[in-house]
Amino acid sequence: MNNQEFIKSIQISDFSSTPKYLQLADAVIDGVKNSHLRQGDILPSINELSVHLDISRDTVEKGYKHLKSLDIISSTPGKGYFVEKSDVVNKQKIALFLNKLSAHKKIVYDAFANELGDEASLDLFVYNSDISHLRTLLLNLTKQYDRYVIFPHFKEGRDQAPEVLSLIPVEKLLLLGKMVDGMDGEFDAVYENYEKDIYEALEKTLEPLSKYRTLKLVFPDNSDYPKAIIKGFYKFCQQYAFDHMLVGNLNKEPLKKGECYINIAEDDLVLILEKCIAKNYKIGKDVGIISYNETPLKKFILNGITTISTDFELMGKYAAQIVKLKETTQLEVPFYVNIRPSI
Numbered sequence: 001m002n003n004q005e006f007i008k009s010i011q012i013s014d015f016s017s018t019p020k021y022l023q024l025a026d027a028v029i030d031g032v033k034n035s036h037l038r039q040g041d042i043l044p045s046i047n048e049l050s051v052h053l054d055i056s057r058d059t060v061e062k063g064y065k066h067l068k069s070l071d072i073i074s075s076t077p078g079k080g081y082f083v084e085k086s087d088v089v090n091k092q093k094i095a096l097f098l099n100k101l102s103a104h105k106k107i108v109y110d111a112f113a114n115e116l117g118d119e120a121s122l123d124l125f126v127y128n129s130d131i132s133h134l135r136t137l138l139l140n141l142t143k144q145y146d147r148y149v150i151f152p153h154f155k156e157g158r159d160q161a162p163e164v165l166s167l168i169p170v171e172k173l174l175l176l177g178k179m180v181d182g183m184d185g186e187f188d189a190v191y192e193n194y195e196k197d198i199y200e201a202l203e204k205t206l207e208p209l210s211k212y213r214t215l216k217l218v219f220p221d222n223s224d225y226p227k228a229i230i231k232g233f234y235k236f237c238q239q240y241a242f243d244h245m246l247v248g249n250l251n252k253e254p255l256k257k258g259e260c261y262i263n264i265a266e267d268d269l270v271l272i273l274e275k276c277i278a279k280n281y282k283i284g285k286d287v288g289i290i291s292y293n294e295t296p297l298k299k300f301i302l303n304g305i306t307t308i309s310t311d312f313e314l315m316g317k318y319a320a321q322i323v324k325l326k327e328t329t330q331l332e333v334p335f336y337v338n339i340r341p342s343i
Contacts, residue, residue, distance in 0.1 A: 003044045007052045011142030017124040020055050024063035026121055032088045043081040092120040092146040099129045099153040104293055104312050111316025129224040131157040138167045147323055149174045153224040189330040190318045192310050194228035197335035201308040202236045208343040212288050213258040214243040218268045221248040225264050260288030288343040304340030
């Protein structure tokens, strides 16, 4: 394959969150693996790639430096870059679709990537909980992947999820975080059981919760959080005779003594704390707080915030192990309670 043919074979996607220099490096690696590029072949110059791919010279240079660090290519002053070796390990190509960027998604991503190590190349896409955007991303992928790993959380159009996900061969699909109703076939999944998790978590906090008159679940309007959380919350409150309420907009909600707030979104936790401080309420006595998703800071905020949380690191590790084993598996992730002075 000559340089012009090789350049035409390179696909750089503007939709991908994977840096363009890594997309370029992956294209060279694929060329070597497929024997389109052989040991000793001269590679296109930085200027050629920059012009033909419409990317900056710095991006091309960074991609070549990355390939040199892997000993896949070398360079000779005055002659340019050439393929150093042809025995490149055949890595799995994985596309990971996040519904949004957050601290907890980063934990999953890092654990997933670290567990896979050098066994896979990973491209990252973010679709902002918009099912139409996910559809567009899937239809505009510039290459085929061995596995498609997706967090299927949508603000609207959840009923369209099975149809959109059917764009992926079922044997290559791995769902993270939640299951999708209406999905056919055998597919991999590492999921949370939202209804059961919140019910059992609140049962473990029953004794400290008993001093509160009302439990309020702060579930933001028009969010992508699973509605099964609400179902589990109602089930617990009805079982143990708690007055209860769903709060869609915390800004409009007056805090009162004798209430315990269960928040999902991090911004709402900040707002609850601000309201408590403004009213001089003692957290853990006048007002209770339970926060979704453990973070290091919650151990220390106001002597400790009680959390109920999925093990996000384990979710990432489970997903990587499924990818490596290449066996159809569906695993439920453990859910933990950390009782602290906020209730």
